[in-house]
Amino acid sequence: MTSTLVRPAPPAAATPRAPRRGSLRRRSRIVAVLFVAPALLVNLLVIAGPGVSSIVYAFTDWNGISAPRFIGVDNFVRLAGDDRFWNALTHNAIYLVVFLTVPLGMGLAGAFMLSRIRRGAALFRVLFFLPYIMVSVVNAQIWKNLLDPNTGVAAGLHRIGIDWLDDVYFLGDPALSLGSVMFVDNWHFWGFLVVLFLAAMGGIDGNLYEAARIDGANALQEFRHVTLPGIRPTIIFALTMIALGSLLAFDYGFILTGGGPAGSSDLAALLINRTAFQSLEAGYGSAMAITLSGLSGILLIVFAVLRRREDES
Amino acid sequence: MAIHTDAPARERVHPGGSRRTPVSYLVLVLLALFAALPVLVMVFNSLKSNYEIGANPLGFPTSFEFANFVEAWVQGNMGRGLLNTVVVVSGTIAGTWLCAGPAAYAMARLDLPLRRGIENYLYFVISLPVQMFIVPLFFLWVQLGLIDTLFGLIVIYVALNTPFSVLLLRTFLIGIPRSLDEAARIDGASEWRVATRIVLPLSLPGFLTVGLLSGLGAYSELLFCVTFLSDPELFPVATAFLNFSQGYAQNYGLVNAAGVILLAPLVLLFLALQRRFISGLASSGVKG
Numbered sequence: 001m002t003s004t005l006v007r008p009a010p011p012a013a014a015t016p017r018a019p020r021r022g023s024l025r026r027r028s029r030i031v032a033v034l035f036v037a038p039a040l041l042v043n044l045l046v047i048a049g050p051g052v053s054s055i056v057y058a059f060t061d062w063n064g065i066s067a068p069r070f071i072g073v074d075n076f077v078r079l080a081g082d083d084r085f086w087n088a089l090t091h092n093a094i095y096l097v098v099f100l101t102v103p104l105g106m107g108l109a110g111a112f113m114l115s116r117i118r119r120g121a122a123l124f125r126v127l128f129f130l131p132y133i134m135v136s137v138v139n140a141q142i143w144k145n146l147l148d149p150n151t152g153v154a155a156g157l158h159r160i161g162i163d164w165l166d167d168v169y170f171l172g173d174p175a176l177s178l179g180s181v182m183f184v185d186n187w188h189f190w191g192f193l194v195v196l197f198l199a200a201m202g203g204i205d206g207n208l209y210e211a212a213r214i215d216g217a218n219a220l221q222e223f224r225h226v227t228l229p230g231i232r233p234t235i236i237f238a239l240t241m242i243a244l245g246s247l248l249a250f251d252y253g254f255i256l257t258g259g260g261p262a263g264s265s266d267l268a269a270l271l272i273n274r275t276a277f278q279s280l281e282a283g284y285g286s287a288m289a290i291t292l293s294g295l296s297g298i299l300l301i302v303f304a305v306l307r308r309r310e311d312e313s
Numbered sequence: 314m315a316i317h318t319d320a321p322a323r324e325r326v327h328p329g330g331s332r333r334t335p336v337s338y339l340v341l342v343l344l345a346l347f348a349a350l351p352v353l354v355m356v357f358n359s360l361k362s363n364y365e366i367g368a369n370p371l372g373f374p375t376s377f378e379f380a381n382f383v384e385a386w387v388q389g390n391m392g393r394g395l396l397n398t399v400v401v402v403s404g405t406i407a408g409t410w411l412c413a414g415p416a417a418y419a420m421a422r423l424d425l426p427l428r429r430g431i432e433n434y435l436y437f438v439i440s441l442p443v444q445m446f447i448v449p450l451f452f453l454w455v456q457l458g459l460i461d462t463l464f465g466l467i468v469i470y471v472a473l474n475t476p477f478s479v480l481l482l483r484t485f486l487i488g489i490p491r492s493l494d495e496a497a498r499i500d501g502a503s504e505w506r507v508a509t510r511i512v513l514p515l516s517l518p519g520f521l522t523v524g525l526l527s528g529l530g531a532y533s534e535l536l537f538c539v540t541f542l543s544d545p546e547l548f549p550v551a552t553a554f555l556n557f558s559q560g561y562a563q564n565y566g567l568v569n570a571a572g573v574i575l576l577a578p579l580v581l582l583f584l585a586l587q588r589r590f591i592s593g594l595a596s597s598g599v600k601g
Contacts, residue, residue: 025424028423028424028504029423029424029425029426031419031423031504032419032423032424032425032426033419033425033426034415035415035416035418035419035423035425036415036416036419036420036425036431038411038412038415038416039412039413039415039416039475039476039479040416040431042408042412042468042471042472042475043438043472043475043476045468045472046446046450046468046469046472046473047438047441047446047472047473048438049446049449049453050446050447050448050449050450050453051441051445051446051449053449054445054446054448054449057448057449064448064451064452064455065452106344109340109344110340110341110344113336113337113338113340113341114337114341116337117337117338117341120338120341124341124344124345125591126584126587127345127348127349128344128345128348129590129591130348130349130352130580130583131348131351131352133529133579133580133583133590134352134576134579134580135532135533135551135554135575135576135579136533136535136551137535137551137552137554137555137558137575138355138551138554138572138575138576141355141554141558141568141569141572142351142352142354142355142569142572143351144558145354145355145358145565145568145569146351146354148565150367151358151366151367151370151565152370152371153370153371155367155370155371156370156371156372159370187347187348187351191348195591199592219336244440244442247442248442248443248444250535250536251535251536254535254536254539255535255555268444269444269536272444272447272448273536273540276447276448276451277451277540282448282449282452285448286448286449288444289442289444289445289447289448290445292442292444293441293442293444293445296440296442300440
């Protein structure tokens with residue numbers, strides 16, 4: 001996309017003589033720096049400063065309170081052999097694969113169908129988007145209620161004589177807990193993709209659809225040959241967002257299962273939180289955190305390369 | 314790179330036309346039921362007694378237990394929570410405006426040194442995971458005495474919202490004709506006057522979108538809340554709700570009523586400002 005920076009024109013009223021112009025320019029530069037200062041200072045305090053010290057602490061045995069002691073790469077050696085970390089990271093990988101497919105499919109289907117209708121489109125859009133603006137703690141509670149065998153869908157089915165969900169504990173069963181967390185997270189998330197894709201579809205040249213129709217294309221062919229290529233940059237953007245979000249997922253795991261039972265739905269962000277703030281192993285937690293950040297950096301680079309290739313073709 | 318701010322004008326176009334729609338409607342209705350039914354069940358259940366939820370788990374309530382709302386309000390400390398949320402949300406919005414507004418103005422209009430570098434840095438920070446800085450930040454906040462204070466939380470939220478807000482506001486500011494402020498400058502207006510009297514009023518929609526996004530974020534945020542606050546008296550309403558729902562885990566009527574209380578302000582605001590919400594959130598991705 002374009003980012004043509006409009007250079008400020010030289011002040012029209014400035015006198016052409018060099019010394020005065022120089023001091024004017026310096027003054028306007030100082031004003032400009034003062035204008036960015038609050039944003040940069042608050043960034044330095046909260047993000048840049050702690051971000052850099054994360055890298056330093058990762059090589060220490062810091063517990064958050066007493067003075068950190070440099071221990072070289074010990075934390076990373078320990079991390080490489082830490083089953084809890086690999087367990088959590090495996091779940092993040094599953095999260096990634098599921099979220100790169102299921103919500104993407106639902107979002108594309110929803111947006112494409114929505115782009116083909118007129119009546120009721122606004123209502124559908126609001127309904128799809130509602131779970132996305134709702135607060136995660138409430139969304140989680142809704143599904144805790146619905147997934148509880150005594151008060152939810154299972155109980156409803158039981159009343160009409162279907163009882164094969166009666167003893168299924170979606171959040172308490174190690175085989176189902178991660179899937180249930182992902183299901184609830186996706187229920188909250190997919191509507192966002194509909195809105196995102198719909199906005200992108202609005203930018204496709206209508207003549208392309210006209211042409212496809214004259215050539216006798218059916219709806220599916222229109223989708224494949226006009227819609228998909230037309231919103232490709234947005235899809236790649238969505239994939240980038242999903243990939244980062246899956247690596248860093250926290251909210252729904254934290255509220256619904258806390259990573260349990262027995263680590264069956266543990267995620268890297270939950271583990272980092274527990275390690276740093278409950279076990280007070282801040283140095284080791286930092287090592288986990290920068291490993292995770294490194295992984296997300298790699299993903300970002302992969303998608304940036306994909307995008308560049310897209311721009312070139 | 315650019316931020317999409319022109320989505321609302323285009324999303325009404327119907328590129329697919331309207332032929333062969335029955336299948337579309339069928340799929341759309343199924344998706345809408347999937348999205349909306351759980352919310353409806355929550356509203357139903359908020360009006361049921363605990364006994365009725367067991368007997369009639371999903372259906373329309375037969376008796377209306379409005380007492381649930383009163384009890385949830387009291388037991389869940391929702392009033393206190395909403396008050397804390399008002400403080401956090403308004404502090405976050407004001408702080409984000411104050412930090413991002415001038416910075417965006419300098420990037421769009423002033424002779425800022427290292428402009429390109431600052432822009433790239435902002436894009437970099439947006440994609441930085443929270444985990445990268447949360448651990449040292451926590452212990453820094455302990456040392457500064459900002460832990461367990463709403464002010465400390467607000468500062469964090471402002472820092473998290475500012476980079477994206479600067480980039481979004483900058484696109485708004487670039488869209489305002491430069492001739493307007495040049496004219497004012499020739500008339501002798503100071504830099505401050507140009508910024509506050511001419512550019513600010515014209516970029517109000519941008520400020521509203523930024524306010525809406527950062528306010529919504531602050532209303533719903535969880536990770537920093539549960540990490541940086543431990544005093545229940547300070548919990549914003551979302552965290553207070555989480556606390557309450559864990560304490561009253563089996564009392565679904567009460568917990569659902571508390572959920573309705575928590576969502577009501579948000580959903581009303583969403584329905585009132587739907588278009589801005591949707592276009593704002595769709596633009597919250599910085600697109601490449």
